[in-house]
Amino acid sequence: MARRRTLPDSVTVDGVAYRWSDYDTPLWSRPNSSAQRWNRTREAPTQYTSLTSEGAWAELIRVEDLGSVADVHRVSMPLWVLHVRETHVADYGTFEKADAAGFPPEALVDEDHERCRAEGTRLRDNGFRGVLAPSAALPGAVNLTLFGARLAVEWGCDEDRRLAAFVSVRQLAVGYPPDDLLPRVRRRGTRHAGLVAYRAARR
Secondary structure (H helix, E strand, C coil), X not given: CCCCCCCCCEEEEXXXXXXXXXXXXXXXXXXXXXXXXXXXXXXXXXXXXXXXHHHHHHHHHHHHCCCCHHHXXXXXXXXXXXXXXXXXXEECCCHHHHHHCCCCHHXXXXXXXXXXXXXXXXXXXXXXXXXXXXCCCCCCCEEEEEECCCEEEECCCCCCCCCCCEEEEEEEEEECCCHHHHHHCCCCCCCCHHHHHHHHHHC
Protein backbone atom coordinates (compact mmCIF):
# COMPACT_ATOMS: atom_id res chain seq x y z
CA MET A 1 0.00 0.00 0.00
CA ALA A 2 1.30 3.47 -0.89
CA ARG A 3 2.52 5.63 1.95
CA ARG A 4 0.44 8.64 2.91
CA ARG A 5 2.72 11.60 2.32
CA THR A 6 2.62 14.68 4.51
CA LEU A 7 5.06 17.47 5.16
CA PRO A 8 7.44 16.85 8.06
CA ASP A 9 7.32 18.85 11.26
CA SER A 10 8.98 22.25 11.08
CA VAL A 11 11.49 23.06 13.83
CA THR A 12 13.83 25.89 14.78
CA VAL A 13 17.53 25.15 15.10
CA ASP A 14 19.61 27.40 17.36
CA GLY A 15 23.01 25.95 18.17
CA VAL A 16 26.32 24.83 16.74
CA ALA A 17 27.01 22.62 13.77
CA TYR A 18 30.27 21.37 12.27
CA ARG A 19 31.72 20.67 8.87
CA TRP A 20 35.05 20.10 7.21
CA SER A 21 35.96 22.09 4.14
CA ASP A 22 39.06 22.35 2.00
CA TYR A 23 38.08 25.87 0.97
CA ASP A 24 38.76 29.11 2.83
CA THR A 25 35.09 29.24 3.83
CA PRO A 26 32.76 26.45 4.96
CA LEU A 27 29.70 27.97 3.25
CA TRP A 28 28.42 28.28 -0.30
CA SER A 29 26.77 31.25 -1.97
CA ARG A 30 26.47 29.62 -5.39
CA PRO A 31 24.82 26.38 -6.55
CA ASN A 32 26.74 23.21 -5.77
CA SER A 33 28.71 21.94 -8.74
CA SER A 34 27.86 18.30 -8.04
CA ALA A 35 24.79 16.41 -6.88
CA GLN A 36 24.78 15.24 -3.26
CA ARG A 37 22.17 13.70 -0.98
CA TRP A 38 19.78 16.66 -0.79
CA ASN A 39 20.58 18.57 -3.99
CA ARG A 40 20.83 18.00 -7.70
CA THR A 41 23.68 19.43 -9.76
CA ARG A 42 23.40 23.21 -10.02
CA GLU A 43 20.00 23.14 -8.28
CA ALA A 44 20.72 25.61 -5.48
CA PRO A 45 23.36 26.35 -2.86
CA THR A 46 23.19 23.60 -0.23
CA GLN A 47 25.20 23.49 2.99
CA TYR A 48 26.05 20.14 4.60
CA THR A 49 26.84 20.09 8.31
CA SER A 50 26.61 17.76 11.30
CA LEU A 51 25.42 18.54 14.81
CA THR A 52 28.60 16.98 16.26
CA SER A 53 32.25 17.18 15.30
CA GLU A 54 32.40 13.37 15.17
CA GLY A 55 29.57 13.37 12.66
CA ALA A 56 31.45 15.81 10.44
CA TRP A 57 34.69 13.82 10.63
CA ALA A 58 32.79 10.58 9.91
CA GLU A 59 31.51 12.08 6.66
CA LEU A 60 35.10 12.80 5.64
CA ILE A 61 36.24 9.26 6.48
CA ARG A 62 33.39 7.80 4.46
CA VAL A 63 33.63 10.04 1.42
CA GLU A 64 37.41 9.60 1.20
CA ASP A 65 37.16 5.87 2.03
CA LEU A 66 39.86 6.08 4.69
CA GLY A 67 40.47 2.52 5.82
CA SER A 68 43.34 2.67 8.30
CA VAL A 69 44.79 4.85 11.03
CA ALA A 70 47.68 5.60 8.67
CA ASP A 71 45.19 6.88 6.07
CA VAL A 72 43.51 9.05 8.70
CA HIS A 73 46.81 10.53 9.85
CA ARG A 74 47.58 11.69 6.32
CA VAL A 75 44.57 14.02 6.44
CA SER A 76 45.12 17.71 7.02
CA MET A 77 41.72 19.33 6.81
CA PRO A 78 40.11 22.41 8.41
CA LEU A 79 37.23 21.66 10.77
CA TRP A 80 34.76 24.51 11.21
CA VAL A 81 32.12 25.27 13.81
CA LEU A 82 29.04 27.26 12.76
CA HIS A 83 26.47 29.01 14.91
CA VAL A 84 23.22 28.17 13.15
CA ARG A 85 20.01 30.00 13.96
CA GLU A 86 17.42 28.83 11.47
CA THR A 87 13.64 28.55 11.41
CA HIS A 88 11.41 26.26 9.36
CA VAL A 89 13.77 23.28 9.21
CA ALA A 90 12.25 19.94 8.19
CA ASP A 91 12.61 17.43 11.01
CA TYR A 92 13.60 14.02 9.71
CA GLY A 93 16.04 13.74 12.61
CA THR A 94 14.96 10.15 13.36
CA PHE A 95 13.76 7.29 11.19
CA GLU A 96 10.50 7.36 13.12
CA LYS A 97 9.83 10.98 12.13
CA ALA A 98 10.43 10.21 8.47
CA ASP A 99 8.09 7.23 8.68
CA ALA A 100 5.39 9.37 10.32
CA ALA A 101 5.54 11.83 7.40
CA GLY A 102 5.38 9.02 4.84
CA PHE A 103 8.99 9.38 3.69
CA PRO A 104 10.82 6.02 3.47
CA PRO A 105 13.23 5.90 6.44
CA GLU A 106 15.76 3.84 4.50
CA ALA A 107 16.05 6.61 1.90
CA LEU A 108 17.70 8.85 4.51
CA VAL A 109 20.81 6.64 4.57
CA ASP A 110 20.55 4.90 1.19
CA GLU A 111 23.56 4.79 -1.13
CA ASP A 112 21.24 5.97 -3.91
CA HIS A 113 20.43 9.62 -3.14
CA GLU A 114 17.69 10.11 -5.71
CA ARG A 115 14.74 9.94 -3.27
CA CYS A 116 16.39 12.46 -0.97
CA ARG A 117 17.18 14.75 -3.89
CA ALA A 118 13.53 14.71 -4.96
CA GLU A 119 12.46 15.30 -1.37
CA GLY A 120 14.94 18.17 -1.07
CA THR A 121 13.27 19.85 -4.05
CA ARG A 122 9.82 19.30 -2.49
CA LEU A 123 10.94 20.75 0.83
CA ARG A 124 12.44 23.82 -0.85
CA ASP A 125 9.24 24.32 -2.86
CA ASN A 126 7.32 24.29 0.44
CA GLY A 127 9.49 26.96 2.00
CA PHE A 128 11.72 24.82 4.22
CA ARG A 129 15.13 26.31 4.97
CA GLY A 130 16.86 23.02 5.67
CA VAL A 131 16.48 19.46 6.89
CA LEU A 132 17.63 17.41 9.88
CA ALA A 133 18.35 13.75 9.11
CA PRO A 134 20.30 10.78 10.49
CA SER A 135 23.91 10.60 9.39
CA ALA A 136 24.55 7.88 6.81
CA ALA A 137 28.19 7.78 7.90
CA LEU A 138 27.84 7.59 11.69
CA PRO A 139 24.82 5.81 13.22
CA GLY A 140 23.45 7.88 16.07
CA ALA A 141 24.66 11.21 14.68
CA VAL A 142 22.34 13.78 13.08
CA ASN A 143 23.18 15.98 10.11
CA LEU A 144 21.79 19.42 9.33
CA THR A 145 21.55 20.43 5.69
CA LEU A 146 20.72 24.07 4.93
CA PHE A 147 18.99 25.10 1.72
CA GLY A 148 20.04 28.33 0.05
CA ALA A 149 23.06 30.60 0.07
CA ARG A 150 24.75 31.41 3.38
CA LEU A 151 27.39 34.03 4.10
CA ALA A 152 30.17 33.28 6.58
CA VAL A 153 30.86 36.09 9.05
CA GLU A 154 33.23 36.34 11.99
CA TRP A 155 32.19 34.37 15.07
CA GLY A 156 29.52 36.32 16.95
CA CYS A 157 28.92 38.86 14.18
CA ASP A 158 25.54 37.43 13.19
CA GLU A 159 23.90 38.40 16.48
CA ASP A 160 21.95 41.31 15.05
CA ARG A 161 20.73 39.14 12.15
CA ARG A 162 21.00 41.91 9.61
CA LEU A 163 20.76 39.25 6.91
CA ALA A 164 19.03 35.88 7.32
CA ALA A 165 21.89 34.35 5.33
CA PHE A 166 24.56 35.36 7.88
CA VAL A 167 26.16 32.46 9.76
CA SER A 168 29.01 33.10 12.17
CA VAL A 169 31.87 30.64 11.77
CA ARG A 170 35.30 29.92 13.14
CA GLN A 171 37.92 27.36 12.31
CA LEU A 172 38.45 24.93 15.17
CA ALA A 173 41.52 23.13 13.91
CA VAL A 174 43.40 21.84 10.92
CA GLY A 175 44.07 18.16 11.35
CA TYR A 176 42.62 14.68 11.06
CA PRO A 177 39.73 12.70 12.57
CA PRO A 178 40.20 10.95 15.93
CA ASP A 179 41.57 7.40 15.65
CA ASP A 180 38.75 5.83 17.69
CA LEU A 181 36.16 7.10 15.21
CA LEU A 182 37.45 4.93 12.38
CA PRO A 183 35.83 1.59 13.38
CA ARG A 184 32.47 3.28 14.06
CA VAL A 185 32.05 4.75 10.58
CA ARG A 186 29.57 2.92 8.36
CA ARG A 187 31.24 1.84 5.14
CA ARG A 188 29.58 1.93 1.74
CA GLY A 189 27.66 -1.23 1.00
CA THR A 190 27.10 -2.09 4.67
CA ARG A 191 23.92 -1.92 6.70
CA HIS A 192 23.16 1.13 8.85
CA ALA A 193 23.03 0.02 12.49
CA GLY A 194 20.50 2.71 13.42
CA LEU A 195 18.11 1.70 10.65
CA VAL A 196 18.50 -1.99 11.54
CA ALA A 197 17.63 -1.21 15.18
CA TYR A 198 14.62 0.88 14.15
CA ARG A 199 13.28 -1.90 11.92
CA ALA A 200 13.80 -4.48 14.67
CA ALA A 201 11.94 -2.36 17.22
CA ARG A 202 8.90 -2.13 14.92
CA ARG A 203 8.49 -5.88 14.51
